[in-house]
Amino acid sequence: MDFSVTEEQAMLADAVARFIDNDYDFETRQKIAQGDAGSGKEMWQTLAGLGWTALPFNEEDGGLGGGPVELMLLMEQFGRGLVIEPYLPTVVLAGGILRRAADDSQKARWLTALIGGELQAALAFAEPQARFDLADIATTAASRNGLYVLNGRKAFVLNGGDAELLIVPARTSGGRRNRDGITLFALAADTAGIARKAYRTVDAHRAAEIVLTDVRVQPDAVLGQVGEGFGTLEATVDEATFAVSAEATGIIRSMHDKTVEYSRNRVQFGVPIGSFQALQHRMVDTLMVCEQCRSLLLWATMVSASGGTGVQRAISALKYQVGSSGRRVAQEAVQIHGGMGVTWELDIAHFFKRFTAIETLFGNSDFHLDRFVALAGD
Amino acid sequence: MDFSVTEEQAMLADAVARFIDNDYDFETRQKIAQGDAGSGKEMWQTLAGLGWTALPFNEEDGGLGGGPVELMLLMEQFGRGLVIEPYLPTVVLAGGILRRAADDSQKARWLTALIGGELQAALAFAEPQARFDLADIATTAASRNGLYVLNGRKAFVLNGGDAELLIVPARTSGGRRNRDGITLFALAADTAGIARKAYRTVDAHRAAEIVLTDVRVQPDAVLGQVGEGFGTLEATVDEATFAVSAEATGIIRSMHDKTVEYSRNRVQFGVPIGSFQALQHRMVDTLMVCEQCRSLLLWATMVSASGGTGVQRAISALKYQVGSSGRRVAQEAVQIHGGMGVTWELDIAHFFKRFTAIETLFGNSDFHLDRFVALAGD
Amino acid sequence: MTGAVRVQRNIGYTAATSRVKPNLPPVGSNSVKFREEYADRQTILDQGSTMNVNFSDDELTFRDEVRNFLQEKYPADIREKQDSAVALGKDDMVRWQKILYEQGWAGVNWPVEYGGTGWSAIQKYIFANEIAAVNAPEMVPFGVKMVAPVIYTFGNEEQKARFLPDILMSNVWWCQGYSEPGAGSDLASLKTRADRRGDRYIVNGTKTWTTLGHFADWIFCLVRTSSDVARRQEGISFLLVDMSTPGVSVQPIITIEGEREVNEVHFHDVAVPVDNLVGEEGKGWTYGKVLLQHERANIAGVARSKYRMKHLREKYAQSIDGGRSLLEDRNFARKLAAIEIELKALEYTELRTLAAVAVGKAPGPESSILKVKGSEIQQAIDALTVDAAGYYALPYVPQQYHLDFPADERIGSGAETQSSLRYFNNRKASIYGGSNEIQKNIISKHVLGL
């Protein structure tokens, strides 16, 4: 049993923390959020230059061989900095599929550019009717004279508007909600028949609704085995769930810290509001939530890093806990900030919105508590 | 729409309130609780003398024709006084069955004595395997040459040890959990084959486990129609659920009031603990729970008094709300009383135990929220 | 004669009075306490009748009258906007309020002498429910519900004649000037000064969180007319200001969800006639507190919450594009039920308060309970609506909520994508009008006596 991070890991976290402090303060972040592009391409180049787009990939693929510990450290800091760069969709989601299922030629075509920061990507993990069920896929891929023809609708495709690579799970066999018969396709976003309706999200990220109409692709677009894509899809979304949970842990810690700080300086009735016992005890409650979430994040990281069984269960436990108890931290932070907490001007409001989006992302707290129950107890 | 109580109803509540203040203070109650008999027979005579054992019965049966309003007013005060007399099992449960299903000769045999305070009774509404499912009845009543032969086990029969009349639901047909095929039997407690194991309950009431072994009874012991007893059973237990919810509303109000009072007088760190804002806000929360429960009790009473549909749903809503939100009041009351709150000496501990028993009685909060969901919307 | 016997005679039980326990003492303090506890119920009562949840014939007649009115007079275009989550313009609101005025229903809580309805508590309850049931807009509160009661309670005859009719007719749009930057819940710390110069006050300072101030013609303010006072609550006056007066400027504040709803209002050497002072100079704090209690008594929003719950249930009873109905999800159904129950309880808590008001009691500190529980329930509904919308809570597409926007191009079904914006925006519900913390302080002090 080992709680330690290596020197390299500690330095990675240091580097990300410095990046947030020096190159990604709230004003910069807000400027990027206002800009038309999903993110400043220059900023994305910076992330690539720092090596972070290479983090989770094998060294033979040009990656840094990072694992759950590195991802956790990076995302926790990204949460603190409210980073809106498309790291999750490009590196964790699309990159995660490529890492797990792409063959050498597919890696050569997509992964090298992705690691280099020249390619942005997206994974279409949701459909309008599916809610949070990854296997609920109505999009079909029919094999017709040597080609696959895709038809269907994809919902809330993160970074779907800016991505040059779209990874689309479609059904080559089996009925809806059936885990068998799901095949993963790597599509160039400009392929004929792909209609994308891009929009901003409430947390200043970007996503798109995508309609596929008779989209024709060669068999070499298939990632992994035909009809056996679900395992890859689920493992990748699990990792992304872990990543946003780490981000959310960073967010609630920041909200808590900023609220305590605010309560020290904010004077009402002639005294700092931090001197009111009712608020003190509530801020102690939110501190305990932060510590409990941090502990569970540690556990889930250690379980993931150790591989073996129980990883899914640990991730669902983490997502549930961060979502359900973290909501209280987020709401208390706004409440204790009073009127200022609901203004666009303060960062608290934007932390609150990002946290709320993460609550829903990849299944809300109820979904993950049920999943935790359904998975066999350790 | 009418919120008013009549002069008679107001005076009934006055009379019960006076009875509690003058003849049933905490010391008296504790003496009765220590005594071997379930309650002082003399005290039971007093209740009968005040007319309260006659309250819910029709005037032609020698009753006072009281309804939900009267029952609510009485039980709310009984809650305030922590009354442990077997009013619920004798008058509301057994009496409720007789009121609804007994024919004239059965009324003559049982009801007159019950109203007069000479007869105590019980209803065996639960079985060991049934949890809160009233229809889960494994006890059988086989018809054999003109007699019924009962076999089975009944659990947690309130007042079952002291009752002279036992009303026993048994299965004359149908499978377990089947609502059809349930028949109600009125048995003299001394009938051969009835083994009773009586015990005190944690809230100083009394109950018994009952085993029926080849208990032979005449057909005239059947209350109502053979195989059609469930409706009567359910309606009676619903009324009892309403009654204990009213009692619990009285209990949490008393616990709240006593806690506020205690916090005014209890000095710590040189000031009354009621001056600590953290405690103030928590006592405001418990006040709001009390008011919300009182309001829902009013609603359920008005729905019951108006008859028609939605009565069951209203009662489940009430039981859920009083149980789930009232638990917080009870726990806060003990917590704010500190060490004294967990001593046998103070009444707070005994209010806490009675409230906890009511939480379970006739189905806990989870059970009733599910029931509320299952019943059609109003 | 003992109470026990009285009970029995009154219920008509005469048999065996010999068994009555002798000489019970006379009615004691406790039953007095009892009568107080139940006093609120005694108020709406016809003697002899007893608790009943059904409407009387008169009440049913009134309900039908309201329903018919709404069916005939509630404008179709406004209804369409409301039902498709399209924001109403100022003109929409004014038009609707004038229709209510024509019907004589603008001054629901006003005394009859000033054009009020003179309705009973139950009638007000029925009216609020029927309005909400068709999702019709409520009256904008600042004029009719907030400044008017202060004017007809504390104003002089000239002011009543000058201001009340235009408020009732929605000819003049009012906004509120209470909060100030940095003051937050500490209202009494206000710094806006009104210095007497002859027959005018010269007003300088800034008010904030002024809802719809950019629509307003007039603003009612708490201003400091004297700083030479023992308590900060003294030296505050209640002043009415024409916003077209030179020196008044309005700046937007963008709130969390990205909309302009509130404003900062700046006063730079604004000259206000002393005739615009309501009541006595220095008594403004008292008047303002009365106003806040009236505000709170109306703030629970039970009828509106009932509509939202009904809407939520109906929307998600239909299965989503062939997916299962959310109502079949036990967690969701239980959450929905738990809120419904809490809301039903609040509905009756509000009725009990209205009943008390009906017999002349001012809405006391108990109204703080309505404010706290009301906002808690509204925010619980907000959160549940976000849960229900799933991923469609997250797109930020306010632009698609216009009548001319093609429905089939919309993202999400109905107003799903508005759910999170409402959730964000409505965090204010537990902050404004005196934060819930302030309400709890009030309840603790004035109800619990701590």
Add this chain to the structure above:
Amino acid sequence: MTGAVRVQRNIGYTAATSRVKPNLPPVGSNSVKFREEYADRQTILDQGSTMNVNFSDDELTFRDEVRNFLQEKYPADIREKQDSAVALGKDDMVRWQKILYEQGWAGVNWPVEYGGTGWSAIQKYIFANEIAAVNAPEMVPFGVKMVAPVIYTFGNEEQKARFLPDILMSNVWWCQGYSEPGAGSDLASLKTRADRRGDRYIVNGTKTWTTLGHFADWIFCLVRTSSDVARRQEGISFLLVDMSTPGVSVQPIITIEGEREVNEVHFHDVAVPVDNLVGEEGKGWTYGKVLLQHERANIAGVARSKYRMKHLREKYAQSIDGGRSLLEDRNFARKLAAIEIELKALEYTELRTLAAVAVGKAPGPESSILKVKGSEIQQAIDALTVDAAGYYALPYVPQQYHLDFPADERIGSGAETQSSLRYFNNRKASIYGGSNEIQKNIISKHVLGL
């Protein structure tokens, strides 16, 4: 050289360093903050290794050693009592603790020089889990966990030699004399006086909530040796009293569930040799606080809670007399899961604290978090156990929990009827050892700096 580049070299990423964003500033305050945050994790680390949830070979070996010991040495009769909810007698507890002593495992947290184990944080964690996994009793804390640390930290050599061995060997039963009637959480208000008369103190006063005081041979007390002080915390001394001394009397306090667990201890002119004063006169408050923090660091009770959850799951996985298994009830399963998750989190919060202690940090105010969360979780398990038992939570039949009581005559299966008694009794968990309110004040002041 910039941190970014360092990161890259260290991870072995050398390609395209030309693309590295130039001149990042040196490590700033923030990364220092980061290092502090993670410091607790750095403590149990062998450099170069990284986070891993699995036990190392050494840790597995140690775990097997503990398991073998428990299999061989944990007395069958005590196990039977524990597993059938029969209360242990004093002799049972002493016998078991002497077995632990024989094994050298009585002083888990003691320094090796006094006979402690010198175990690592992980070893202590493993030991606690294995003990709980077989439901074996914990050491009674008053001697080995509470007074001993004060004696070996602040006592003189003579006292260490005189008291520590008997504590470790469980030859002497200790109890705690801190609280006083009416003092509650306000410990410093204590009134028990110890007046110096030559070489003795004359002790007068009353201590309360003295757990198992009726078993005790000695009591450690906070007493007032001087009332002529600036702060109430001064003038308090830490005194050891032989309970057989004339003038000491013990009276039972019956708690909510009806059992005798705590007592009042009265002191009437009790003569105590000055040799029994620990440390300096007047410094008792400081010593006591250290003790309380040690107490809290042990109070989370994670291992015991894990056992109870496992037990609950196993018991109700079996269907009840042909009824459905409770685990099939989604509400129950979800409640169980929610507690499991909170408990897993607390397990890691505790490990982080132990890790900090392992590198010499005293268990600081953070230990208050363990106390609060630990008691919250214990009480949640208490309540869930009552829910699970249904009606069988309600019979009051403590008499049936004796080995000679015929099992088939028992009411309820297993210890169901004990569930409510435990729920009632354990409300104390959030009250004693400094109420959770006091803990939150401590955290607010010393962790949040408010």
